[in-house]
Amino acid sequence: MKVKVVTRILEANERIAAENRRLFDEANIYVINLMSAPGAGKTSLLEKTIKELNGKIKTAVIEGDIAGTSDAERISSLGVPVIQINTGGACHLDANMINEVLESLPLKETDLLFVENVGNLVCPAEFNIGEDMKAMVLSITEGDDKPLKYPLMFQESSALILNKIDLLPYTNASMEKIRKDAMSLNPSLKTFEVSCKTGKGIAEWAEWLTEKIKS
Amino acid sequence: MHEASIALSVLEIAVDNCRKAGYNRIESIRLKIGRASGIMIDALLFAFNAVKADTIAAEASVIIDEIPVSGLCSSCGKDFVTEEKYVLCCPECSSTSFNIKTGRELEIIDMEVF
Secondary structure, eight states, X not given: OEEEEEEETTHHHHHHHHHHHHXXXXXXXXXXXXXXXXTSSHHHHHHHHHHHHTTSSOEEEEEEXXXXXXXXXXXXXXXXXXXXXXXXXXXXXXXXXXXXXXXXXXXXXXXXXXXXXOSXXXXXXXXXXXXXXXXXXXXXXXXXXXXXXXXXXXXXXXXXXXXXXXXXXXXXXXXXXXXXXXXHHOTTOEEEEOOTTTOTTHHHHXXXXXXXXXX | OOHHHHHHHHHHHHHHHHHHTTOOOEEEEEEEEETTSOOOHHHHHHHHHHHSTTSTTTXXXXXXXXXXXEEEETTTOOEEEESXXXXXXXXXXXXXXXXXXXXXXEEEEEEEEO
């Protein structure tokens, strides 16, 4: 006896992502899913961005890590609402994990929510959590071959923040190659060159972000 | 990636649908998997064989309809089909402005039950 099923296997995540989206729209929040390899500078970028925005935009953060609370502690010391999710082993955040912590955040008093995903250049790109935009950080010390090796991450992102440009003189990385390869995967990708250490480029990134949120 | 959790989802959806239809054993499950879905079929089958034990799908085989990647180029207007998993540009005119039509599917189509 043949039984028709016709079900998308990842439907469960999509359904919950849509529910998250509904809650964000209701509270008028712009949500950025921030991804990168471990150590590329996601938390540092958030620290610098929050300081640059200087309270002009009400920000909250959801931190995702396998274990530990150090990232949430760093954000907390900036006086911004933050929740730490510990996945206990899962290599990415999914819509359900986000859904479970939303009631602990002051959604009505938030304009901009950053979700700092688990450090991983593969899996986070595959999962929709209800965000407005996926953005990724690539530190130039990771090498200029990353776009072609990890295409999905670059294709899914709207913004690419190239971090640690202060270390460029000590590497063989070609910024031109990174940009060219990234743009070939995603012609509408917006690229920023920053150094979270020196602060270079942060103002331009924060300004673009502000425009995005207002529009 | 995540073939293990996908295998679990396949099992859950199949068992649920089988029971709802009033049957008790699953003989086979047919999946539609796009070549650009990111799924490694061997890994999925391996994981499914591991998780189906002691369930009503314990003897179930999995049949996979593999869907090629196809798209439409916005520059030259031509449809294309490719053996590649990742399309970086239109195979006809090399433009990076194209839309993928098929190849990212990950679905359960139907099952044989008794």
